[in-house]
Amino acid sequence: MSDNDFQSIFDSDEDGLLDTPEKAPKLTSADRLERSFLEIVEFYREHERPPRSDTREIAERKLGARLEGILASDDKSAGLKHLDEFGLLVEPEAPASLDDLLEGDDLGLLDDDSGLLDTSDLPQRKSPEASADAAQRVRAEDFEQFEPLFQQQHAELANGASKLVAFPGMQHIVEGAFFVLNGVMLFIADVGETEYKTTTVRVNRRERLRVIFENGTESSMYRQSLGIRMGEGHGQAVVPAEFESVLADDVATGYVYVLRSLSDDPLIQEVPDLHKIGFSRGPVEKRVAHAERQPTYLMAPVEVVASYRTYNLKTSALEHLLHRVFSDKRLRVSQVGKDGRVYEPSEWYSVPLRVIDQAIELITSGDIVDYEYDTEARELRLR
Incomplete structure (x- = not known):
């Protein structure tokens, strides 16, 4: 077959069936980084929150770990700013208080599973002022409604129907739960409606509690505040005796x-x-x-x-x-x-x-x- 015959075949290929496909451009490390970050952006768009690295959902845990890695690198964060439509890479404002710090910890970076942040064994600084926790408590006007509940819990602890276990985590702070903090029993009488606090970075959610103490006082602290106090004060939960342990997933x-x-x-x-x-x-x-x-x-x-x-x-x-x-x-x-x-x-x-x-x-x-x-x-x- 002559060269002219070959040329005529190519000339008659109106649909381009004989065209040699172009090679896909080689992905650079910057391209891969952008693609991986866009997956995080899509997660936020769907769930209206950043992915967590401590969840049992494998796909979300992978994205959460990836986001933490990006946040830890100034170079990566700078290279992705043009894709950051939800402010995931914006450095947050310094918190004004401990409550603000805990409420803004969407990634759970301050969770202290290892106990490294437990300062209970360190010398306590004495102050003539009443503690912030005590200052927030007021007398419970309707304590007579709750006093029988405390009496029942103490009776069940005494006869073995209930027992104390180490504080199992924030997710157990629910309406109707009993805890012991610094030797004082408390009861979660109510969990308020979820509040949304908007910062320059994101919208945080929080719930205010009505906490009744067996000494006749009550407090309206936030769930996060009680959780950190339970962790620092070696708090305990009151659970039925038939439960050998209350695990992190037992709600x-x-x-x-x-x-x-x-x-x-x-x-x-x-x-x-x-x-x-x-x-x-x-x-x-x-x-x-x-x-x-x-x-x-x-x-x-x-x-x-x-x-x-x-x-x-x-x-x-x-x-x-x-x-x-x-x-x-x-x-x-x-x-x-x-x-x-x-x-x-x-x-x-x-x-x-x-x-x-x-x-x-x-x-x-x-x-x-x-x-x-x-x-x-x-x-x-x-x-």
Whole structure:
């Protein structure tokens, strides 16, 4: 075949099928750095926060470690400024206080898992002034509502129903939790709405607590502030004795409780094995303190016959499953509230306590899907 024949073939290749593909330009170290940083930018765009390096999510942990490496290098940070649309590389303003410092630690760089920041063994500087922590406390006007809860916790510690464990971490500071700090028991009565504090770098979130102390005082410190004080003061958490340890991933989610009505209404008294199954994020005794004023409790005092503390579990889902299992035995009654409105309490069931106990065990194990409640035999049986 002549050269002219070859040329005619190339000339007739209108679609460019015979064109030699161009080689992709070789990536430089600067190109790779930009690509890796853009992945971090995309993470922030999707989650509205920087990635963390201490999470169990492998992909996020990788991005968090990468961001820490970039922040540690002035050269890398300078070379990526043109891509930093969210201010991830901007040097933050100096914090005005310890609380501001802790609240702005989005990457968890100040977490002290090793104990290197524990200064409890160092000599304490004496000051004639009251401590900042004590100065923030005020007398709890409604302490009489909480005093029985402290008495109950001390009784359970004494009889072995509860025990003290080392402070397991910030995530355990939730409504209804008990802790001991510097020898004083405290109770998390309330966790406020999340507040968002905007800085020049990012938006930080924080929650203010209502902390009740057994000496009759209370404080409205932030969750981060209490966490650092618990760490510095060798704080302890009060947990049920059956839990050998409370791990970092074990989060108390609330209580499922069972109540018996103490109503003197003959129509209520004649219902056999009448129990209310409910859910509370805090201690049950506080939840039912004024039962006689509330239609949901049949406008009468109640007796707590059982409560189940749940960990790592969406307690409201457990409650919903119990209601579904026993739906055929739900009490159908109307109550008139103090406001004159008519209410229909929906969580009272004519079911023996032993069957409720069994149902909760089956839900926890995941086997409840194979069972149903036999209303005639008053037993749970396989479907």
